[in-house]
Amino acid sequence: xxxxxxxxxxxxxxxxxxxxxxxxxxxxxxxxxxxxxxxxxxxxxxxxxxxxxxxxxxxxxxxxxxxxxxxxxxxxxxxxxxxxxxxxxxxxxxxxxxxxxxxxxxxxxxxxxxxxxxxxxxxxxxxxxxxxxxxxxxxxxxxxxxxxxxxxxxxxxxxxxxxxxxxxxxxxxxxxxxxxxxxxxxxxxxxxxxxxxxxxxxxxxxxxxxxxxxxxxxxxxxxxxxxxxxxxxxxxxxxxxxxxxxxxxxxxxxxxxxxxxxxxxxxxxxxxxxxxxxxxxxxxxxxxxxxxxxxxxxxx
Ligand SMILES: Cc1cc2nc3c(=O)[nH]c(=O)nc-3n(C[C@H](O)[C@H](O)[C@H](O)COP(=O)(O)O)c2cc1C
Numbered sequence: 386x387x388x389x390x391x392x393x394x395x396x397x398x399x400x401x402x403x404x405x406x407x408x409x410x411x412x413x414x415x416x417x418x419x420x421x422x423x424x425x426x427x428x429x430x431x432x433x434x435x436x437x438x439x440x441x442x443x444x445x446x447x448x449x450x451x452x453x454x455x456x457x458x459x460x461x462x463x464x465x466x467x468x469x470x471x472x473x474x475x476x477x478x479x480x481x482x483x484x485x486x487x488x489x490x491x492x493x494x495x496x497x498x499x500x501x502x503x504x505x506x507x508x509x510x511x512x513x514x515x516x517x518x519x520x521x522x523x524x525x526x527x528x529x530x531x532x533x534x535x536x537x538x539x540x541x542x543x544x545x546x547x548x549x550x551x552x553x554x555x556x557x558x559x560x561x562x563x564x565x566x567x568x569x570x571x572x573x574x575x576x577x578x579x580x581x582x583x584x585x586x587x588x589x590x591x592x593x594x595x596x597x598x599x600x601x602x603x604x605x606x607x608x609x610x611x612x613x614x615x616x617x618x619x620x621x622x623x624x625x626x627x628x629x630x631x632x633x634x635x636x637x638x639x640x641x642x643x644x645x646x647x648x649x650x651x652x653x654x655x656x657x658x659x660x661x662x663x664x665x666x667x668x669x670x671x672x673x674x675x676x677x678x679x680x681x682x683x684x685x
Contacts, residue, residue, distance in 0.1 A: 396674045399428065399627055399649035401551040402576050404484055404513055406650055409640060410668040413631055413652030414488035414516060414555075423665035424481040426672075428650050432470060432478070434488040434518045437500050439466040448658070449588050449598060452606060454635060456655050457588045459600030464490065467500055468507075475511045484513035486553060489542070497538045501545035514551030516579060517542055519566070530557070532569030539573025553629065555579040560613045564621045571626050579629040579652060580614040581607070604655035608633025612646050619647020635663070637670040644674065 399406040406428035414431040424430060449457040470487065478485045487504060491497045497517070504515065519535055535554065543552050554570035556563055558581035567578050583601025590598065611632025618624050630643030631652040643651045653664040 396644050397649065399577075399629070401484075401514070401553070401627070402549065404551060407483070408668045408672060409644065409650040409674055410634075410664055410671050411629070411650055411652045412657060412664050413654035414518070415654040415658060421478075421481065422662050423669070425483060426665045426668040427481070427483050428668065429484040429486060429513070430478055430481065431486045431516050431652060432474065432488050434464050434490050435467040435470045435500070436464040436490055437467055437496065437503065439469075440464045447600070449590075449600070450659075451586075451588045451602070454605035454633070454655065454659065455607075456603050456658065457586055457598060457600040458583055458603060459588070459598045467503055471504070471508045471511070475508055479511055484551075485511065486514050486516045486551065487512050488516040488518050488555070490518035491538075494534075494537050494541050498541040498545055501542040505545050505547065505550075509546075509550070512550075514553065514576065515542060515546065516553045516555050517570075517575075518555055518582065519557070519570075530566065532565045535566050535569030536573040539570050539575050543574035551576040553577045553579050555582050555631070556614070557582050558584045558607065558610045558614055558632065560610065560617055563614045563617055564624065567618050567621070567624050567626070571624060575626055577627045577629060578618060578624075579631050580618060581611045581632055583607075584610060603632065604659075605633050605635070608639065608642075612642060615643060615646045615648050634667070637667060640667060640671050640674065 408428040411429040412427055414433055416433050447459040451457045489500045491500055539554055552575050554575045556566050570578060583603050584607055586602035588598040615628055615630045618628055628648045629650045629652055630648035634651050634653045635656045640651050656663040
């Protein structure tokens with residue numbers, strides 16, 4: 386029988402170490418070349434993922450809209466150069482006056498150490514921290530991801546960046562496994578967790594002779610899975626890190642949904658891609674959430 390439970394939820398501004406986000410709505414790792422109107426309203430900006438050895442490719446050619454407000458990213462995780470980010474883009478992003486987090490990835494622990502060391506040396510005064518992209522859904526190696534690897538990668542980044550920098554670990558959309566991976570991140574010294582990254586998916590183009598397109602799913606179709614991941618993390622008493630919800634945020638209600646599930650902030654990627662300027666508009670609509678207390682009815 387359905388049971389109704391009332392609970393009072395207080396939304397507190399997200400705390401990342403000493404940093405307090407001014408707004409729960411953030412720009413997700415996707416692109417920093419998008420039009421940045423009103424980005425100063427955002428809680429934070431997360432850059433597209435960079436690596437020490439960039440993987441070139443044309444971004445726009447790999448993005449398919451596969452359903453309403455749902456994208457398939459088949460760019461095979463094209464990455465930008467960390468050096469170009471520091472030289473060309475970080476100074477531009479800094480002008481919005483909101484914290485900037487650089488999304489980083491690497492094929493192994495030495496690679497994570499190398500890129501974190503580079504950023505600590507070249508950009509520590511330009512960034513609030515990093516987001517560690519722990520899995521590359523397009524590589525086929527996702528199933529090898531272990532809590533041990535997450536812990537060691539996080540630790541390597543933390544050691545290079547020092548105790549003050551925020552290290553956010555972004556996890557894949559695997560509700561069954563996300564708690565273990567999150568514990569690895571926590572043990573490795575993460576400041577917060579972001580859930581989730583893209584979900585492995587396949588798109589069959591209308592042309593029956595075309596090759597099926599493998600990639601990562603985002604947007605509307607991802608939101609229920611990402612909500613479940615945030616829920617799993619928020620309901621694990623061993624996980625104490627603050628959470629960022631990522632997946633299918635298009636409206637202020639979606640922001641509230643994530644906060645009700647236990648996140649303290651959200652990231653917007655597909656929404657911004659499909660409708661440039663959406664994240665800043667949502668941020669304007671969500672300023673009141675920073676100090677709001679709502680009464681919520683859960684039914685189970
Ligand atoms: C066009 C596009 C590019 C993306 N690039 C990155 C990236 O460089 N690094 C990363 O960690 N995630 C990347 N993502 C994933 C998003 O940051 C986000 O985790 C995912 O798309 C779910 O959020 P959404 O439903 O709001 O798109 C990208 C997503 C899209 C749609």
